[in-house]
Structure formats: structure tokens, C-alpha cells
Amino acid sequence: MKTKLLLLLFSISSLFLKSQEKPNILFIIADDLGKYLPMYGDRQAQAPTIEKIGENGLIFDRAYSNFPVCGPSRASMLTGLYPETIFNETGKGYNNNDLKTHELADKILKQIVPDGKTLMNYLKTEGNYYVLGGGKIYHSAEKSQTNDYSKMINTSKLPAYSKNKKNKVIVEDHHYTEDYEHRDGYLANNLEKKIREYANGIIGDGKPLFMTMGLQKPHGPYAAPTHYFNDFPIDRTHINVTSFFDQPNDVLSTYTLSPAENILKNYKDVALNSENYVDIALGQRFSNLKPELQKKIVHGYYTCISFIDQQIKKVVDVLKEKGLYDNTIIIITSDHGYKLGHYDRLGKYSTHETDTSVPLIISGPGITSNTRTSSIAQLIDLFPTLCDLTSTPIPDWIQGTSLKPILSDPTQKVNQYSYTVVNKGGSWLGKSIINDEGIRYTKYVNKLTGDYIDPPGKSLSQELYDYSNEVYTADNKILDNEYAPFITNLSEAINSFFTTGNYAKVVKQNFVYEAEDAEISGKTAIVNCNTSSNQKHVKSITSGNNHAVTFNNIMIDEAGTYNMNLHYFSNSSRTFSTLINGNTSNYSIPKSGKWCYQGGTPAVKTISINLNRGMNTIKIYNIHSLDKIELDKVTISAKKVPLPISTTIQNQLPSKPQIAIYPNIVNKGEFIKLKNVTKFSIITLYNSNGQLVYKNTLKNSSSEEIPTSKLQAGLYFVKIINNKQIFNSKIMIK
Structure with a gap:
């Protein structure tokens, strides 16, 4: 024991x-x-x-x-x-x-x-x-x-x-x-x-x-x-x-x-x-x-x-x-x-x-x-x-x-x-990006066309906030000329976000749409079958377009010609029809063999179809009363070759200018020195209460000195807007 x-x-x-x-x-x-x-x-x-x-x-x-x-x-x-x-x-x-x-x-x-x-x-x-x-x-x-x-x-x-x-x-x-x-x-x-x-x-x-x-x-x-x-x-x-x-x-x-x-x-x-x-x-x-x-x-x-x-x-x-x-x-x-x-x-x-x-x-x-x-x-x-x-x-x-x-x-x-998106209802979509410096840019666009959604005669669909020194702010700097380079830079970053690095992976090779998940009408019905994908399919697609399977909300990034594969059952040669975005086409198909309930497996019919950018609707039906097919699913395959993945996000991080601020601790009356800043950089200094105490636009190309004789002892935050980037640091005045 x-x-x-x-x-x-x-x-x-x-x-x-x-x-x-x-x-x-x-x-x-x-x-x-x-x-x-x-x-x-x-x-x-x-x-x-x-x-x-x-x-x-x-x-x-x-x-x-x-x-x-x-x-x-x-x-x-x-x-x-x-x-x-x-x-x-x-x-x-x-x-x-x-x-x-x-x-x-x-x-x-x-x-x-x-x-x-x-x-x-x-x-x-x-x-x-x-x-x-x-x-x-x-x-x-x-x-x-x-x-x-x-x-x-x-x-x-x-x-x-x-x-x-x-x-x-x-x-x-x-x-x-x-x-x-x-x-x-x-x-x-x-x-x-x-x-x-x-x-x-x-x-x-x-x-x-x-x-x-x-x-x-x-x-x-x-x-x-x-x-x-x-x-x-x-x-x-x-x-x-x-x-x-x-x-x-x-x-x-x-x-x-x-x-x-x-x-x-x-x-x-x-x-x-x-x-x-x-x-x-x-x-x-x-x-x-x-x-x-x-x-x-x-x-x-x-x-x-x-x-x-x-x-x-x-x-x-x-x-x-x-x-x-x-x-x-x-x-x-x-x-x-x-x-x-x-x-x-x-x-x-x-x-x-x-x-x-x-x-x-x-x-x-x-x-x-x-x-x-x-x-x-x-x-x-x-x-x-x-x-x-x-x-x-x-x-x-x-x-x-x-x-x-x-x-x-x-x-x-x-x-x-x-990168963040938010669906604001209807056709609105907010696309938002925040960079490493704490600048957030958001634009509100039509989620299908990408166009800005503005009231007539106004531009009120963009935001830009500087969170580098603040947790909460309502100060939208979209009209502030000092931040114009960020607006351009971050808007371009949103537009190109899904074209580089991990984000560019064309993950979808086949759009798969199960018939039982679609809208069905008339005599059509969902039935169980072990040889169907997900063990279900739709039967009795027959006798006109009232007895149909309709796939709504088929989203396509780019208009063009695509291959659509119908996975179907039929015990003899039949016909079927499609209504795609208002355009009708008729096709013939060979028999698949046995019906599903007899132990048959689905056959595949491939056709070429034209789809629009954005939402599409595909309706599958049969105009002949004696013809009947059963539909398992459709897959839509793009003819275009996916983008290659050749880079990683780590390789794309831009090198930042090596800005130097020294010394970090100074006695009142001494100068704070800056090096490696570019011409027209904006230099600001805030006290610990968040009050702006110094601001200057650099006229020399590489250096600047900030006087401290008029500043009180304490902690200060230095902020430099330098060539579309923001640099932050802290200094102490004794």
C-alpha cells in the first residue's frame, strides 16, 4: 500500500x-x-x-x-x-x-x-x-x-x-x-x-x-x-x-x-x-x-x-x-x-x-x-x-x-x-494615431470612401492634441501653425499604416461566406449534413429569385474582378443565377454526385465576378422551377498578389536627432545650453504648475542658451518641437 x-x-x-x-x-x-x-x-x-x-x-x-x-x-x-x-x-x-x-x-x-x-x-x-x-x-x-x-x-x-x-x-x-x-x-x-x-x-x-x-x-x-x-x-x-x-x-x-x-x-x-x-x-x-x-x-x-x-x-x-x-x-x-x-x-x-x-x-x-x-x-x-x-x-x-x-x-x-479607430455610428469612423512624442492626431472619415465628413462649408473633422506634458487637454491644435508639420506627418502615417511592417500583412487569401449565415428566403432552409463545412448548408434554391441565399455586407478594399467559388450539391446538371450589385448573370453547373443526405460531398464551380470598393451584395437563386441546388458556402479569392513582408516595425523607427540639454541642474542666473537643434525649432519652458515661462523660435541652426536669471528656483519642463518631432526633458534651478 x-x-x-x-x-x-x-x-x-x-x-x-x-x-x-x-x-x-x-x-x-x-x-x-x-x-x-x-x-x-x-x-x-x-x-x-x-x-x-x-x-x-x-x-x-x-x-x-x-x-x-x-x-x-x-x-x-x-x-x-x-x-x-x-x-x-x-x-x-x-x-x-x-x-x-x-x-x-x-x-x-x-x-x-x-x-x-x-x-x-x-x-x-x-x-x-x-x-x-x-x-x-x-x-x-x-x-x-x-x-x-x-x-x-x-x-x-x-x-x-x-x-x-x-x-x-x-x-x-x-x-x-x-x-x-x-x-x-x-x-x-x-x-x-x-x-x-x-x-x-x-x-x-x-x-x-x-x-x-x-x-x-x-x-x-x-x-x-x-x-x-x-x-x-x-x-x-x-x-x-x-x-x-x-x-x-x-x-x-x-x-x-x-x-x-x-x-x-x-x-x-x-x-x-x-x-x-x-x-x-x-x-x-x-x-x-x-x-x-x-x-x-x-x-x-x-x-x-x-x-x-x-x-x-x-x-x-x-x-x-x-x-x-x-x-x-x-x-x-x-x-x-x-x-x-x-x-x-x-x-x-x-x-x-x-x-x-x-x-x-x-x-x-x-x-x-x-x-x-x-x-x-x-x-x-x-x-x-x-x-x-x-x-x-x-x-x-x-x-x-x-x-x-x-x-x-x-x-x-x-x-x-x-493606432485606434472608433465607429461613431452611421458612416462615421474616427481614425486616430499617437506618436512616440505624445502627439495624437484624429480624423473623422466615411468608413467606406475614406472622405472627410464635414458640415457644408466647414472643416471640423480633425483633431490634434499635445499630450507630451498633459494628461487631459481640450486644446485642439488643428489650426495651430506650429503643429502643422505634425498634422501632415501623422495624417500620412494613418494613410500608410497598413502598408508597412506587420500591419501590411495581407492576411486574407479567401473570403469565406457560409450559406447558413446568409439571409435566406422563400423555400430555402438550413439543414444539417456531416459533409458540409460546419456540418450545415442551405437547401431548395429553386423556382425564381424569391427562394434565394443573399450575402450582404461583402466588404472589398478595391474594385475589380474576383474569382467566386460556389461549393454546392446537385445530383444532376443544373443552372443557377446571380444578382450582384444589381447585375444579373446565369450559369450552368455539372452534377456534384449524390445529395448531401445520401453521403455526397460538395463540388466547386468557379466564376469571375466584378465587385465594387466597399460594400457588395451577392444573391444566388435559380430561375428554373425544376432546377434545384443546395449551397454549402462561397469563397471569393482576389486575383492580385499579396504585398510581400520584408520589414519589421523595429527597422522603420526613425533615428531621432541627438538633442543635448545641459546641465540638468543649474544655479539661478546660469544658462541652460542646447545643442543639435535645427533652425526654426520651437523651445518652451514650463514651471511645475504647467505655466509657460519661456518661449523662443531658434534662429541659429545648432545651439541655444536659455537664461535663468528671471526664473524662480524649482523644477521646470523643457519642450522642443524639432523637425516634426518633440523632445522633452527636465531641469532644476537652484
Whole structure:
């Protein structure tokens, strides 16, 4: 008996040691979490667990979402493709529900990359990981086991945001008693349990562990178990509510700010605590709320942060208890940022730093600890980074760039820009880019034609902000001549963004459209069949154009001639017709053999079709009443050769002028000297209160001296706009 027990323990130990050849991963995504955390300077937030993980890892000061809305951001992060790529290839991806689950994201990805896999599925199959977890990873919590997980924790039956849906108030501080009554608490409790099972060899199959925590909070309404309002008390009389209600100039507010979302207008406590509820309902004005409700909202948001912090603690503690922590890489981030009253709004959905900038902390073995980096990171970079950290090959289709070089050397740079898009409704699309110097440029265009969308006779569809020394600004410098070089440079960067480096990968060789996903009419019907792709197809395409399969929203980048392949069933030679953008054509097809239900397999008919740039509609039907075909899918293949990939983003980073500012510490009356600056460079000096105290346009070509005799002792910020770039430094006057 004793021998058997020793053999069993040895077996478990061997499996456990084998799993440790690769690091474990704990991947945490919080919902609507802006940079309201202690490590980002916000001392109102009480998040000791996250703060400790930050002290043990690398904190990214400049990490960005690629789409400041939940669903599109997550779909991009988990497929490794930019939202604009997904939309241009499939006509989907800009709305929350387009890719809200693994099934939808996987289906869309396979339309672009036939053998593509989402992040967790890829690491499960190619990285040999045991994937455990759940929650809000995609836009919706999964309701049943997916290909992403080895073991999924289903949280979908618990309240996502609010326990009492009928109450409809924005801050609910007395509706939860226990953590497990909310999805986040339930997820943490069960993940803790499963980690214990893994450590004891009950689950895991001897593989390293990939854990996901998709946290619903601090997304509103701001509900948390009551005891968190007591355990992490905030004196509401001392809560700091932003007073930054400025509105951006020289741009339409419907472009630059969040639309009238439901976040405020549908809550009854907002209506009861508003000076002007109509204005809130139409324009979501935070300042129109009574001050007490403003403070209550901020209090509720911060309490939700403390709530998720303690859920993370449960998982971290069990990893430490079971000896797994030291070999675990932890990533904490959010799907986008959040306006907590800033710009007189509550929510996301804009390209301002409040909405696009996200917290990002990475800690674990081999990663620099207790350090910060100002290098640009994007959420789309997390897929290749995780591959790199786990020695898993980075897939060919990935458009992000691995952050691994930064994790060992925080001064390294892998991104010249961060690129964000936001769908503003209808045909509007905001394209936004921020450079390494902190200059953000955004233009609002028609998402199909690329043309600017301006009111008649006005130009109000562009923005340019200088964030090099500011966190919040409404000073749109689009008409400021000093910034004209940046407008040209960054507009060109947007236009050429998808033509170089990783971004240029023509990931789509075949557009795949399943018949069962199309619009069907008349006698047509979806049937199951084992030999069809996805085990489904559409039958009874017959007797005129009322019995048809119609593929809407087929997005094409460039007008031209394409090959369309019909995958069909027919037991004899038949005919079929197409109606493409109003043009009708008729074709004959040979028999495929047997019908699907008889064990037949689909045949393929290739035809040449003309498609327009932008959206196209293809309708497939049969004008003959006696002819009938069954359609499995269509694939559309471009005849053009994809762009070659010959460079990486690292090779494209421009060399910066070696500007020298010295000495860094001077006595009052001495001069601050500058070298290697170009003619017409603009030199400015700001005091610690942000006041401009010196400004000069350089007339000499290489040097300048800044007098300090009229300046007070203290810390100053030097800013040089030099040949389309910005250089920042600090000096101290004694």
C-alpha cells in the first residue's frame, strides 16, 4: 500500500514538474478600468493586490486600446488583428455584438485566415497549455464550453452588472452580500478551487497552466457587495470629482466626445438628481448631476476597483500557497479607458487619452521588476507577446508586435505609433494615431470612401492634441501653425499604416461566406449534413429569385474582378443565377454526385465576378422551377498578389536627432545650453504648475542658451518641437 502511494505521489510530482518547463500565465482583463490606480498616481483607488503586482513587474505608462469600446477591443486583442482589418475583410467588427463570443470571433477569423485560431485556442493547441478560466473575456461571458478552454468556468447565469435589474440605479451599494453572488466573485472562487485541483494533479494533464479572469467590474452600474463600501471606505466629503469639463475646440462634439449612451440617461437616480435631466438624456453631461450624485458615482466606481482587486488576491494567494506563483506570468489590463466625468462625460467611445489609454502591468519570471516604461504598447501586441513568452511560434497573420524586448529592457521600443479607430455610428469612423512624442492626431472619415465628413462649408473633422506634458487637454491644435508639420506627418502615417511592417500583412487569401449565415428566403432552409463545412448548408434554391441565399455586407478594399467559388450539391446538371450589385448573370453547373443526405460531398464551380470598393451584395437563386441546388458556402479569392513582408516595425523607427540639454541642474542666473537643434525649432519652458515661462523660435541652426536669471528656483519642463518631432526633458534651478 505504501509503495503504491509513493508511486502515485511520484506520478503527480512528475506531471507537475513537466508542466513547469514553461511559465504559467494569469491573464486578467477588467471591464471599463481606466488608469485610476495607485501606480498611475491615483491615491483614491484602494487596490493593494494590483499595486503589489505592479511593484514586482513592469508598468506600462503608454499602453493603448485599438478600439475604445468593449466588444471590438476584445475581438482585436484575441484574434491579433486590427479592428479595421476585421471590418475591411468581413464587414463586421465595429459593433459590440459582432464578435461577442468565441464562436463568433472564431468564425470571423476563419473568414480572414482559414486556419486561424483565437488566442487561448492557439496557446492550447500550439503552446500545449491547459486553459482554465472564463468570465468576460469576449464581450459576453460564454454560456458553454468553447474551443478556447480546456476547462471553462461558466459565469453567465449570475448577474453581470446589477443584481436588481428592475431597480435601474447607477450606484447599487446594498444589493450584494457575498462575493459569489456576482460573476467576478463566482469566477474567482471557482478559479481558486480549480487551481487547487491542478496543483494536486486532478486536472491539467501535466501541461502548464493558462488562466483567464474576465472581470465585469468596474463597469457600471457600480454595484459591489456591501462590505466593500465598509472595508475600503472613502469619505465622500473628500472625494475628488474632476473639474475638467472643458469641451474641445474646432471639432464637432458628435465626433470628439461620447454619444448619448445609456450609461446615464436610463437610470432613475440620475433623473432624480439632475438639474436638467433632458440635457443629460441628450448629451450625457456629467456636470448637470447634483454634486452628491457625482461623488456617489466616483465612490461606487472606486469601490468596484477594490472589489475586483480582492478577487485577484484570491487567485494570487492560492498560486503562492501551491508553489505556482514564482513561475507565473501575470498580465493585468483593461479593454479600454474611461471618462469619470472628464470632458463632462461618463464612459468611453472617444479617441481622447482618457478612453484609449489603458493600465498594463506584466510581472513574472524573467521580467524587469519595480520598473516603468514609456515605450508604446497596444492591446493587439498581447497575442504575440504571450506567444513569445511561452516559446510558442507567433502566427503569420498577427498584426501586433511582441513586447518581449521591452520586458527585459524598458528603454526598448517596438512601436512607433499606436493606432485606434472608433465607429461613431452611421458612416462615421474616427481614425486616430499617437506618436512616440505624445502627439495624437484624429480624423473623422466615411468608413467606406475614406472622405472627410464635414458640415457644408466647414472643416471640423480633425483633431490634434499635445499630450507630451498633459494628461487631459481640450486644446485642439488643428489650426495651430506650429503643429502643422505634425498634422501632415501623422495624417500620412494613418494613410500608410497598413502598408508597412506587420500591419501590411495581407492576411486574407479567401473570403469565406457560409450559406447558413446568409439571409435566406422563400423555400430555402438550413439543414444539417456531416459533409458540409460546419456540418450545415442551405437547401431548395429553386423556382425564381424569391427562394434565394443573399450575402450582404461583402466588404472589398478595391474594385475589380474576383474569382467566386460556389461549393454546392446537385445530383444532376443544373443552372443557377446571380444578382450582384444589381447585375444579373446565369450559369450552368455539372452534377456534384449524390445529395448531401445520401453521403455526397460538395463540388466547386468557379466564376469571375466584378465587385465594387466597399460594400457588395451577392444573391444566388435559380430561375428554373425544376432546377434545384443546395449551397454549402462561397469563397471569393482576389486575383492580385499579396504585398510581400520584408520589414519589421523595429527597422522603420526613425533615428531621432541627438538633442543635448545641459546641465540638468543649474544655479539661478546660469544658462541652460542646447545643442543639435535645427533652425526654426520651437523651445518652451514650463514651471511645475504647467505655466509657460519661456518661449523662443531658434534662429541659429545648432545651439541655444536659455537664461535663468528671471526664473524662480524649482523644477521646470523643457519642450522642443524639432523637425516634426518633440523632445522633452527636465531641469532644476537652484
